Amino acid sequence: MNRPREISYRDELLADGSVHRIYEDGEGREEWRTRVPGAAGVRWRDNRGASGTDELLGNRIIKRSHADGTVTYGRDIGYGRTVWGQGESVMLNRTSYGARMGVLLGTLGLATLAVTAAHYPPVSLTPEEEEELRQQAAAQSSGGGGDYQYDGDDDGSGSDSGNDDWGSGDSWDSDGGGDWGDDDFG
Numbered sequence: 001m002n003r004p005r006e007i008s009y010r011d012e013l014l015a016d017g018s019v020h021r022i023y024e025d026g027e028g029r030e031e032w033r034t035r036v037p038g039a040a041g042v043r044w045r046d047n048r049g050a051s052g053t054d055e056l057l058g059n060r061i062i063k064r065s066h067a068d069g070t071v072t073y074g075r076d077i078g079y080g081r082t083v084w085g086q087g088e089s090v091m092l093n094r095t096s097y098g099a100r101m102g103v104l105l106g107t108l109g110l111a112t113l114a115v116t117a118a119h120y121p122p123v124s125l126t127p128e129e130e131e132e133l134r135q136q137a138a139a140q141s142s143g144g145g146g147d148y149q150y151d152g153d154d155d156g157s158g159s160d161s162g163n164d165d166w167g168s169g170d171s172w173d174s175d176g177g178g179d180w181g182d183d184d185f186g
Contacts, residue, residue, distance in 0.1 A: 004083065004090045011095040028133070040137065058136025061121055073121035083119050 008024040023029040023043075030047040033054075045051040052066040062074040062082065074084040080093035121141075125133070 004021070004087045006092050008089050008092045008094045040059065040141075045176055056137060057130060057133035058140065060134055063125075071124075073125065074167070075121040077119045083121060086120050087117070092130070122139075140170060 012020045019033040021031040041055040056061045060076040082091045
């Protein structure tokens, strides 16, 4: 097991429907995030001049494409946590209910929240592998099954409730009251 660096963040929904993400890493990092219309993606730019797109692929894999062409992958592992690289860091969404529940359970010793090699995202994917994961995600969002369907609670349960807020539908909010859900591409 690996004890990665935890980097917490908080999301603030802005009046224009975008999100302002503030990282609690002591480095003052911030991002502004907007949905990509008609796609399962989020466009982002940060306060250091970087920009790019985050795309949710199947099997809970997140593809982060930087404007300079660099691509990295992460994996949503539940409880508001996303592992990046080979376990070097875990992003922890302090805004989501699932993350708050994960912190509580970990504090009480009721859940093992350690990151193992099984949680690591792939180092790289071929375009064919990415497309296969996109098709898997599309099948999941249309109720086609699969090994995991996001249930809007981000509790890691993977319950098949039919409320796939990761999909490319009109809303990512499990309450139906907005465009952003609890954990939009860690």
